[in-house]
Amino acid sequence: MIELKNIEKYYANKGVKNYVLRHVTTTIKQGEFVSIMGPSGAGKSTLLNILGMLEEPTYGTYEFLGEDVTSLNERKRIELYRNHIGFVFQAYHLIDEMTVYENIEAPLLYKKIGGSERKSRIADLLDRFNIVAKKDLFPNQLSGGQQQLVGIARALAAQPSIILADEPTGNLQSA
Amino acid sequence: MFKLNLKIAWRNLWKNKVYAAINIGGLALGLTAFVLMLLYINYEESYDTWTPDLENVYQIRERHDFFTPDNKEHWQDTQDSRIANLLRNKIPNTIAATRVQPDWDFIKGFSVKIANANPIVVSKMKDADSSFFQVFHYDFIQGDEQTALKNVRSVVLKESLAKKLFGTDKVLGKVIKVVMWRDDVGQDLTITGVVAEPKTPQTVKFNALMRTGEEDALPNNASNFHYCQVYAKFNTTDTAQLNSNLQRVYLEHKKLSFSQRKINFKEYYKDGKRPGLKAVSIANVHANPPFQTSWVEKLKPIVGISVFLLVISIINFVNLATAQSVQRAKEVGVKKVLGSYKAQLISQFLIESALQSVSALFLSIVLVEVVLPLFNAHFNVQLSFWHNAQLLTTLSELVGLFIIVTLLAGYYPAWILSNYNPVSVLKGNYENGLRGIALRNVLVVFQFVISVTFIIAIGVMHLQTKFISNKDLGFQRGQLINIKSNYDAKLAERLRTIPGVQYVGTSTQVMGNVFNVSESGYYKNTKLNFNSVTVSMDALPALGVQVVKGRIFSGAYKQDTINSIVINETAAKSFGKQVIGENYYLKRDDKNLVFQIVGVIKDYHNEGFDKVVLPTIYKVTNLGGTSNTNNLLVRFNTDNIAATIDKINVEWKKLYPNYPLEYETMDDAFSNVMDNNNRFINMVMLFSIISVSLSLLGLFALSTFVAKRRTKEIAVRKVLGASNIQIVNLLNKSFLLLVLAANIISWPIAYILIKKWLEGFAYRIDMAVVPFIIATLTSIVIAVLTVSIQARKAAVTNPVNALKYE
Numbered sequence: 006m007i008e009l010k011n012i013e014k015y016y017a018n019k020g021v022k023n024y025v026l027r028h029v030t031t032t033i034k035q036g037e038f039v040s041i042m043g044p045s046g047a048g049k050s051t052l053l054n055i056l057g058m059l060e061e062p063t064y065g066t067y068e069f070l071g072e073d074v075t076s077l078n079e080r081k082r083i084e085l086y087r088n089h090i091g092f093v094f095q096a097y098h099l100i101d102e103m104t105v106y107e108n109i110e111a112p113l114l115y116k117k118i119g120g121s122e123r124k125s126r127i128a129d130l131l132d133r134f135n136i137v138a139k140k141d142l143f144p145n146q147l148s149g150g151q152q153q154l155v156g157i158a159r160a161l162a163a164q165p166s167i168i169l170a171d172e173p174t175g176n177l178q179s180a
Numbered sequence: 181m182f183k184l185n186l187k188i189a190w191r192n193l194w195k196n197k198v199y200a201a202i203n204i205g206g207l208a209l210g211l212t213a214f215v216l217m218l219l220y221i222n223y224e225e226s227y228d229t230w231t232p233d234l235e236n237v238y239q240i241r242e243r244h245d246f247f248t249p250d251n252k253e254h255w256q257d258t259q260d261s262r263i264a265n266l267l268r269n270k271i272p273n274t275i276a277a278t279r280v281q282p283d284w285d286f287i288k289g290f291s292v293k294i295a296n297a298n299p300i301v302v303s304k305m306k307d308a309d310s311s312f313f314q315v316f317h318y319d320f321i322q323g324d325e326q327t328a329l330k331n332v333r334s335v336v337l338k339e340s341l342a343k344k345l346f347g348t349d350k351v352l353g354k355v356i357k358v359v360m361w362r363d364d365v366g367q368d369l370t371i372t373g374v375v376a377e378p379k380t381p382q383t384v385k386f387n388a389l390m391r392t393g394e395e396d397a398l399p400n401n402a403s404n405f406h407y408c409q410v411y412a413k414f415n416t417t418d419t420a421q422l423n424s425n426l427q428r429v430y431l432e433h434k435k436l437s438f439s440q441r442k443i444n445f446k447e448y449y450k451d452g453k454r455p456g457l458k459a460v461s462i463a464n465v466h467a468n469p470p471f472q473t474s475w476v477e478k479l480k481p482i483v484g485i486s487v488f489l490l491v492i493s494i495i496n497f498v499n500l501a502t503a504q505s506v507q508r509a510k511e512v513g514v515k516k517v518l519g520s521y522k523a524q525l526i527s528q529f530l531i532e533s534a535l536q537s538v539s540a541l542f543l544s545i546v547l548v549e550v551v552l553p554l555f556n557a558h559f560n561v562q563l564s565f566w567h568n569a570q571l572l573t574t575l576s577e578l579v580g581l582f583i584i585v586t587l588l589a590g591y592y593p594a595w596i597l598s599n600y601n602p603v604s605v606l607k608g609n610y611e612n613g614l615r616g617i618a619l620r621n622v623l624v625v626f627q628f629v630i631s632v633t634f635i636i637a638i639g640v641m642h643l644q645t646k647f648i649s650n651k652d653l654g655f656q657r658g659q660l661i662n663i664k665s666n667y668d669a670k671l672a673e674r675l676r677t678i679p680g681v682q683y684v685g686t687s688t689q690v691m692g693n694v695f696n697v698s699e700s701g702y703y704k705n706t707k708l709n710f711n712s713v714t715v716s717m718d719a720l721p722a723l724g725v726q727v728v729k730g731r732i733f734s735g736a737y738k739q740d741t742i743n744s745i746v747i748n749e750t751a752a753k754s755f756g757k758q759v760i761g762e763n764y765y766l767k768r769d770d771k772n773l774v775f776q777i778v779g780v781i782k783d784y785h786n787e788g789f790d791k792v793v794l795p796t797i798y799k800v801t802n803l804g805g806t807s808n809t810n811n812l813l814v815r816f817n818t819d820n821i822a823a824t825i826d827k828i829n830v831e832w833k834k835l836y837p838n839y840p841l842e843y844e845t846m847d848d849a850f851s852n853v854m855d856n857n858n859r860f861i862n863m864v865m866l867f868s869i870i871s872v873s874l875s876l877l878g879l880f881a882l883s884t885f886v887a888k889r890r891t892k893e894i895a896v897r898k899v900l901g902a903s904n905i906q907i908v909n910l911l912n913k914s915f916l917l918l919v920l921a922a923n924i925i926s927w928p929i930a931y932i933l934i935k936k937w938l939e940g941f942a943y944r945i946d947m948a949v950v951p952f953i954i955a956t957l958t959s960i961v962i963a964v965l966t967v968s969i970q971a972r973k974a975a976v977t978n979p980v981n982a983l984k985y986e
Contacts, residue, residue, distance in 0.1 A: 054603055057517070059602055059606075060603055079521075086516075086519040088519075090517075094606060098606055100514055100515070101510070101511070102188045102191045102192055102195070103188065107184060110184075111515070112518045114181045114184065115515075115518055115519040115520055163518075163519075
């Protein structure tokens with residue numbers, strides 16, 4: 006599903022190349038659960054951003070679902086976001102002006118999913134995450150853990166092929 | 181999606197209530213001024229468009245070939261009444277031509293008497309010949325357009341006048357008595373029609389259109405003239421062709437007329453003057469009045485000011501929106517990774533600004549409704565938002581304005597926002613994603629340039645106004661009235677016997693009714709151009725002029741009524757040092773008329789201070805002048821003026837029972853003259869105050885956002901040991917630089933604009949430095965205060981809150 010070949014990423018600084026990633030080659034198959042581990046500064050987030058097509062590698066090729074997506078035009082990339090990729094962020098990144106319900110609904114709207122289908126999916130997610138009572142609250146009325154639940158629910162709502170989560174529990178208390 | 185975006189827009193506005201209010205309120209103010217101006221322009225442009233028939237109607241204008249003070253080419257709208265027949269007989273395109281009595285500004289109206297009722301003065305009663313309604317189409321409520329003016333001594337009333345006089349519009353066949361001047365015997369006119377008020381204003385405006393027969397008759401010999409306005413309807417709109425025909429026919433006519441009057445055509449037109457006749461489409465007449473500044477010219481500075489006001493409010497909008505974008509950055513980033521197109525984001529933000537500008541537009545319409553009565557009173561117009569013939573035009577202009585404002589105000593912030601790079605935003609690194617700071621700085625500078633320029637303008641205008649109102653008029657305007665009537669020895673004698681009346685005199689030139697008659701005379705064989713004024717013996721003392729050299733007219737000198745002249749100081753300059761006793765000649769039909777200069781008086785002002793006092797010659801004779809002055813000056817030597825005027829009224833009624841007494845105090849005449857100028861200054865003041873406060877509101881909101889953005893920085897600095905003052909200075913510094921830059925830019929701009937304004941005054945102050953300094957200081961102080969309030973708030977908060985929040 007995902008094939009990385011010789012991915013490199015560096016930042017040029019005063020003529021000196023600062024490598025963040027070098028010679029990254031890997032294959033990730035459908036259904037796999039992959040964790041990336043390493044000390045801080047190792048380039049975990051950068052790799053994830055490249056996987057999420059938020060950043061482009063300086064060198065190397067990246068195939069997603071058999072298609073070369075190393076440099077993709079915006080429209081195509083957005084199509085992939087809509088249908089295949091879900092993000093979960095360390096800092097949750099819920100939209101402050103939307104309620105829990107609306108936050109979960111947003112990706113479905115972009116995916117142009119019909120009203121009744123939308124409702125049943127959201128109801129299902131709210132139920133599974135046990136946050137039905139919170140559906141009309143705004144993010145700032147929730148605790149960090151609750152916000153992250155909403156973030157995950159939002160990522161799942163569009164039923165993506167892959168979920169990219171960058172330290173999803175980093176901001177949560179370990180208990 | 182649309183619904184959700186609308187919801188988000190509303191929640192955002194609600195969250196930032198104060199800034200939304202500043203945004204919408206500011207924009208509404210800017211729009212209000214703009215809409216008022218639009219209404220005014222639409223009104224002026226709607227002149228003479230009440231029926232499509234007017235497309236082929238023209239006003240005929242003749243080239244003015246006398247000396248005018250400004251030495252420019254002028255076309256006058258009054259001319260020889262023979263021109264109408266010339267059109268009828270010699271121009272085949274003519275469908276109809278009509279002669280209309282011109283408006284004389286100094287006549288308020290004619291006295292109208294019905295049966296035994298008291299006479300009342302009705303304004304705008306026009307005399308015309310029988311063809312009037314063939315040229316100008318009106319809707320007749322009563323009577324018939326074709327036959328209404330068939331007979332002489334008929335009159336057609338406007339519906340409003342009919343109702344005012346009779347209480348009904350069913351007035352056909354009734355008779356009114358019209359008395360045109362105080363000892364006119366009057367004539368009975370039969371009402372033959374009542375017309376509805378047209379939807380749009382008219383150049384040839386009348387309350388009653390009379391056919392007394394006066395305008396039908398042709399002068400009986402070639403040397404006699406009757407002056408009138410001529411309007412014609414042609415069956416062509418090819419003005420160029422028409423005008424060349426007119427010019428040809430007119431030249432033939434002129435040559436014939438000159439040969440009948442034994443004047444040498446070539447000799448008369450030797451010094452560059454040319455005879456000319458042209459037709460001006462009625463649609464263009466109102467915008468191009470002869471001898472006057474057109475409304476288009478007058479409106480230019482106001483258009484400029486209101487556009488600036490609108491621009492300032494749009495700038496506020498853009499500044500606040502881009503500043504706010506920090507708060508929206510996350511939303512943009514998240515939406516982008518959820519799969520939103522850039523275009524979708526742009527349209528979302530455009531919807532938000534559209535929401536705000538549409539509320540601003542509605543608010544401005546409410547404001548317009550509120551201020552219209554004041555505006556109408558101030559500018560002497562009758563504008564209405566809903567009840568006007570151009571409502572559709574106005575509404576479509578508003579829709580256009582709404583679109584322009586939304587795009588101007590919304591597109592840039594929308595573009596900035598939608599361009600945020602999701603990675604940097606989602607990493608929490610907003611600074612990288614922040615754009616538009618440079619532009620925002622430029623806009624703040626621009627706003628302050630406008631505001632500072634306005635403040636400087638107010639300062640200089642204030643000084644100029646003070647200068648003018650303290651300026652010596654050259655005559656004493658207190659205790660002086662002008663009765664709108666010709667001099668009549670019988671009346672004057674009676675008035676002189678009233679206790680409290682000191683002088684009774686007449687002059688062709690009084691403030692409020694200036695009739696400049698040009699005269700070319702000779703002094704030691706040099707030809708000189710003067711303005712000639714005919715006065716009675718008592719006129720100069722009645723005005724209270726100051727004698728500089730020699731004496732003014734006096735009954736003790738018999739020659740004074742024959743060949744003495746008094747000149748003003750400006751005229752004295754063309755005569756050299758020794759003027760008293762010198763001779764001045766006028767050439768009349770190969771004869772020399774000799775006048776002796778007996779005195780020089782100080783220049784006195786009859787018109788606004790925008791006009792220079794012309795070199796003037798005063799005569800107590802009607803040789804080369806006119807005795808038809810329509811001014812009767814009465815100087816009192818008592819403070820009880822009201823009682824004295826009552827006594828004058830008693831005498832007046834005895835002599836002229838059919839014509840009411842009309843007078844104006846010189847104090848009123850003076851304030852009328854000053855009004856025009858003051859009106860403009862008041863407007864600039866009002867607009868300046870609004871623009872300065874809008875700019876400050878904008879700055880206030882902007883500094884709030886900046887302070888908020890730097891909350892963390894401030895907190896860290898405080899923890900590191902910065903004092904509150906240091907924090908306040910930190911925030912002030914960036915804005916202070918902008919305001920200083922704005923000042924430097926606005927100085928030359930203000931200098932140029934104000935110099936131009938001052939040049940409009942013949943009597944003006946030198947450019948003052950003080951307003952510039954005051955404006956700079958004011959802008960700096962206000963800006964520092966505004967920013968400091970916000971900065972202090974940020975500085976005194978406990979750093980822990982900010983750091984915990986982060």
